[in-house]
Amino acid sequence: MLSERTLFELRDLRLAGDSKGNAPELLVMIDTLFFIDRQRAFPLTPELCLERLSSLLSYASGKTGKRLRANLASNVIRFLQRCTDPTVHILQNVLLQLLNNDVARSATTSWKESYIRLAIAGCLSPENVGKVQSFDEDFSSSSPIFSDEFGLVCSWSVGTRLEWAGLFLDDDVDDTQVIPALDPLWNMIEKCPGYGGFAKRALQVAAQRLTEIHNGSLPYRADGAFDGAEIAALNRASRYALRRDEEWMNDVMMRLLPDASVAPTSAKTAPSQALAFDLAKAIATFPTPEAITALREANRVVRHAALAKRLRRELGAAERELPFWPERALRIAAHKKLNRAQRTTLLNALEGSFYTSIRFTFDHWRNLSQCYPGVLSLFESLVWRVTIKQKESDSFIPRFHEDDTFRVDCLDASGKCMDPFPDSAKVDLWHPSEADEEERQAWQRYAVERRLKQPFRQIWRECFAAPDSATLSPYPYQTLSVKPFAGLARKQGWVNERDGCYYRLFGPWRIVLELSDRIVPGSTGIVEIKMLKLFENTSSGLRPISFVEIPTRLASEMLRCVDLLVSVATIAEKASVSLPPAERTRRESAAMSLAHERTASAMTQLRREALEKLFEGYDTRIVFDGHYVRLDNFAIHLGSSVVFHKGERVDFNIPDQPRSAQLPWLPYDEALLERIVMILMAIRDQMS
Known part of the structure; x- marks a missing residue:
């Protein structure tokens, strides 16, 4: 590590090299050393601080100081923050010269200038603070709200004012994209x-x-x-x-x-x-x-x-962020009757808790249902998970008794009442990715037998296994149509970085989708997926992590969001016409094969399980074969609802009102699932 004296000797070398117009490599090296020195947050004695401030003043005053003039305010504030006593008399003269030299000129807006000048003048005698206040009275007289804040800052200590001014030095920081827990501005304000x-x-x-x-x-x-x-x-x-x-x-x-x-x-x-x-x-x-x-x-x-x-x-x-604040979200249900917008927000908040793994104590959870009548019916239609002393968890559906005791019975997947849970047990929403196949099947049977209608897809939710890597290429050669991809991505909260990447925040985690090309407003055509990456936002920046390092349900939900984007925007059968025929054929084949395999393993497989349980004992002629459901000579593809008759694709028009007495109950709302059921019912009507 370089000593303080060595740094100032290098400063003299830099001045000599810059004045002679040579040694550019030396200039770059010395600039880098000064940047590193600024990043070292060790304390400065008043004598060392005086040397550095004098150096800044000489740079800003001469022709050789043009480079540092733009960063003058930042360096002055940072040096004063590190000084063990920024108010000592030996600094008075140089600080006055810096103020007279328009030290805040690099600030982009006048209100930032005011705070920077106030922080520097605060290190001087009281009369100098008064000068800065009078300097800003003319500006703030037309801005009473800012004047009120400025007066408040004037009452703070010297160190607090320096810290406050230091928060406004980096104009390239977008404070709205900072994780709240890591944001220094809002942490200081509190x-x-x-x-x-x-x-x-x-x-x-x-x-x-x-x-x-x-x-x-x-x-x-x-x-x-x-x-x-x-x-x-x-x-x-x-x-x-x-x-x-x-x-x-x-x-x-x-x-x-x-x-x-x-x-x-x-x-x-x-x-x-x-x-x-x-x-x-x-x-x-x-x-x-x-x-x-x-x-x-x-x-x-x-x-x-x-x-x-x-x-x-x-x-x-x-609405996507509200689930990360569960106590606030449940306030929506304070009234017995919810309007449509309130119910939508509440449902989004409950479903969004899959991202957060938020837990309540059993006693608190029971009291929430009592305090907020609007959630009572919702709680009874969802499956919950209880964990007792970090041991293996159990899943249940509650049944509340609306009497003076407000007791709750907890039913397992077989419909049997479970033993009472202690008040200290932890309760959160059950997610199928954290259950084994036997438990998932049991709850699916429960839903079908009791015709359980859930407010959002939970029991029949798609599950995705977390890959053991921070970067992966889950959809090689997958061709996406830009317009539907960009529209859905924007609606779901993905941010376009304009460099061929889209990212979405899930609390402190950031998932990044790399594409083969940039997407700008008005873009059309196609792109391909290159890579999927996961990062954690920390105080030192983004840290690559693997999906197995985050909660299982969160990893599944992240991959589900990506899968939805890909499913909606995939146009595998229409590869770029600019590619050579052999390459186009290869990519089409790879994309179709992968999409076929992926769809069968998640969305289509879940749809098949739902239909199998739905039509069990209903009509023995309905047979499930791989990715198809067959009835007589008809075959319906479970992933697209395309109808084949004797091996040939046909256009099948569904009657507005099938002659069947009643459309079967559907376990969850999905347009494709409903269409397949209606096609089956229409075929049965034709055969009868």
Whole structure:
């Protein structure tokens, strides 16, 4: 490791090399060494800090300092953060010179300049802090919300102000894509004294301002309700309140977001598109049922086409994120009667718990069903898993007694009542990937015998084994149509990185799908899947991991999402016409073979099991043969519902109302399953 003195000797070498216009390799090496030095977070004595700040000042003042001028503010703040005492008198002169040298010029927005200058001036005498405050009063007088936040920051300690300013130095960081538990900005906000009071005041003032714009008390100007500094402050305040699930936020958000999204006139504009989008992003990151309701209302009333598109996207993201906050999600069921939107959100949250492996104690789980009547019927239609003291788990379906005791009977797959569970036992939703074949078959028989109707596919859910690798190529030569692939990927929450990769976040995990080509807006044609990768988001960045390192159900759900994308977008029979005939034939054959094998092993196999149990004892002429179900001279493919008669493909038109008395009960909702059943019933009608 280089000593402090050696680094400054290298600085002199760099100055000499740069002034003579030679030794470019030396310049690159020294720049790299200074970057490494900045990354080393060891403390600096005031003397060493003075040397470094003086060096920065000399670089920024001369012609040789143009490279460092852009990073001057970042380096000053970082050196002061590492200084053991940034307020000592020996630093006063150089800090004043840096302030006079426009140290914050590299900041991209004026509100960031204000915080950087305040943090640096805070290391000086009180009169210098006053100068910075007066410097920013003219700016913040037109931004009362930002002025309130700025005044709060002024009351913090020197170290806290330096830390606060340091959070705004990296403009290339997208804070909305950071995992909440690893995000330094929101973690710091929660610890800052007085920030909760500011957040409440700021959001209430913003809601009141929008109310006055809509009732005509204030003039309306498109995108003029708030300036950039206020929008940034409101973004931080809203994320603080949503993350802490503040009760007062529910009413404020219901007023704030819809009013920010639609003009008080009939114009297709909005008082503040930027604020509406930031609030929607905040809800997608820290969702609550009440905030999602506000976002849904804003999506209903918005007239601006581009903003409407973004609100719809964030609404879907919020509903996908809500299962990761189970206590919030269950608040939807606080009422006995749920409207359609509330029921959809609740079902999405329950199904999304497959991704999270969230567990309750048995006592807590039972109380939830008592406190939230809206979940009672849902709980009784789902299979649950109970684990007692980390031992082998059991699965059950509950039957609640709505009396004073509110007892619950737990039935196993044979319908027998199980022994009572202790209150400390852990309960979560049962997932078929964590059960053996015998247990899965038992619950499927239970569902068929009792005509169990589930709110989403659970007992009949597809299962995928976790591959023992962080990277794999599950669909070689699989040809996908770009348009349906991109549309479904966007709807499901996949993010297009524009470099031939799509990724989707599942809590702290990121699954990446690599394609053969980039997909940009308006793209058409085909692409092929190259690789599937899995990463874990950590404080030090993305870490490649294998699928066996994550919970079994989560691995199965990830692969199920990928399989759905591939199944919808696959066009294996239409390979690229630009390929040579031999290569096109080879890829078509490989893709068809793989798709045939994959489909039979998951979706089609599950469909066959459902039909076998459905038609057991119903008609002995119905026979299952591999990937087909046969009746007389007809054969129906279980993966596509294509009908063959005596070996030849035929177009089969299903009558609107088959003559059969009643369509058999279906174990789960699926268009393809229903079509196969209707074709079988229509063939039976023809034969009768």
